[in-house]
Amino acid sequence: MTFENSLAYAKKMDTNDPLAPMREQFHIPKHSNGEDEIYLCGNSLGLQPSRTQEYLNYELSQWQKLGVKGHFSGDFPWMPYHEFLSEGFADLVGAKTSEVVAMNSLTANLHFMMVSFYRPTATRHKILIEDHAFPSDHYAVESQIRYHGFNPDESMLLIKPREGEELIRDEDLMALIEEEGDSIALIMLPGVQYYTGQVFDMEAITKAGHNKGCKVGFDLAHAAGNITMSLHQWNVDFACWCTYKYLNSGPGSVAGCFVHERHHSDKSLNRFAGWWGHDKETRFKMANHFIPMESAEAWQVSNPPILSLAAIRASLDTVKQAGGIKALREKSLQLTGFLRFLLEQELGEDINILTPTEDKAHGSQLSLTVDTHGIDGKVVFERIEAAGVTGDWRYPNVIRVAPVPLYNSFEDCYRFVQILKQSLQPE
Numbered sequence: 001m002t003f004e005n006s007l008a009y010a011k012k013m014d015t016n017d018p019l020a021p022m023r024e025q026f027h028i029p030k031h032s033n034g035e036d037e038i039y040l041c042g043n044s045l046g047l048q049p050s051r052t053q054e055y056l057n058y059e060l061s062q063w064q065k066l067g068v069k070g071h072f073s074g075d076f077p078w079m080p081y082h083e084f085l086s087e088g089f090a091d092l093v094g095a096k097t098s099e100v101v102a103m104n105s106l107t108a109n110l111h112f113m114m115v116s117f118y119r120p121t122a123t124r125h126k127i128l129i130e131d132h133a134f135p136s137d138h139y140a141v142e143s144q145i146r147y148h149g150f151n152p153d154e155s156m157l158l159i160k161p162r163e164g165e166e167l168i169r170d171e172d173l174m175a176l177i178e179e180e181g182d183s184i185a186l187i188m189l190p191g192v193q194y195y196t197g198q199v200f201d202m203e204a205i206t207k208a209g210h211n212k213g214c215k216v217g218f219d220l221a222h223a224a225g226n227i228t229m230s231l232h233q234w235n236v237d238f239a240c241w242c243t244y245k246y247l248n249s250g251p252g253s254v255a256g257c258f259v260h261e262r263h264h265s266d267k268s269l270n271r272f273a274g275w276w277g278h279d280k281e282t283r284f285k286m287a288n289h290f291i292p293m294e295s296a297e298a299w300q301v302s303n304p305p306i307l308s309l310a311a312i313r314a315s316l317d318t319v320k321q322a323g324g325i326k327a328l329r330e331k332s333l334q335l336t337g338f339l340r341f342l343l344e345q346e347l348g349e350d351i352n353i354l355t356p357t358e359d360k361a362h363g364s365q366l367s368l369t370v371d372t373h374g375i376d377g378k379v380v381f382e383r384i385e386a387a388g389v390t391g392d393w394r395y396p397n398v399i400r401v402a403p404v405p406l407y408n409s410f411e412d413c414y415r416f417v418q419i420l421k422q423s424l425q426p427e
């Protein structure tokens, strides 16, 4: 792609962008000067779609009018409500509708999945994760290892970048799986790494892991709604994602989970069960004998919070209106490509972009380090915030910015880089 470095060009890109009108489907926070913020934080908390309030109000009014009968009445009865999300989730992650379910929260789902897919033995007891994993994932893995009576020092295998590098090289990951595979029970890696924005080759990792007899699961917190995936075709064992980042379903909203269909009828799997995973036909017979559904729904334990699911439904309808994840990804590559082009043109050596350049190795997010002019990165971050940019700061020294295709514009990218440039000036 070739770009031009000017405001006029950015505006022209917006005029020609078929997804530009989607911005009106969102509430854009305002800066103190009354203008729209340059919101580049959709990787952390996505903005509120305009239909969300309507969908929530509908459920509140159903509850007012119907009480318990809301479970079975109206356009979206609560009893099967999670099923209204299956098609949208399946499209996002490349799955069959029977392979996905909305339930719990992300870290809780990682635990539930490990109950089923981390079955350590004396010789095969390791979990492979990345060295700089999101802390919650690290804690979950560590505690599962301990729960099974193993020692994290021996059973937690960390893949690290090479000395002096930030990204994990595919060949190093493959070599580690080849070398250690016989002792690895579970490989659990991100689809998109939260700190660097690196996209992992999920298909190749799954294949390499399966060749060695390991189970392979992914944390898609930063991948769902960001990049295209084919979990079913790739044979991934399980995956979990939250819905409040690129999926715009509100803070702490219910998470998503994928379990490959080849596991659905496996009676030997361990599972922490609850009534919502029981066969629908006989669930309300209240019998003592647990009969799991033959779908990802078998892993549900409780009846879900409908208000949160309504927000997810609003988000999925918004994605659908935009033409689905393929259309979003197409714009995303242009938008993030434009942002990188501007950063390189305007700031050259003054900032470092950790995120890989190749299309297949990045999503919306770029992770930047700033350490020039003797100005601390954190100070630069505070300056851009004061000038109306919302990004986020990740310890120890990264500014993450994610122009997202649903509501960010090429003009947002242009104006952000101008603000960042000014913020790098010595005082």
Ligand SMILES: *Cc1c(COP(=O)(O)O)cnc(C)c1O
Binding pocket: 105, 106, 107, 108, 134, 136, 137, 190, 194, 219, 221, 222, 242
């Ligand atoms: C955002 C994120 C989480 C958050 O976990 P919750 O259980 O939703 O609080 C966990 N892991 C990763 C990789 C994340 O990016």
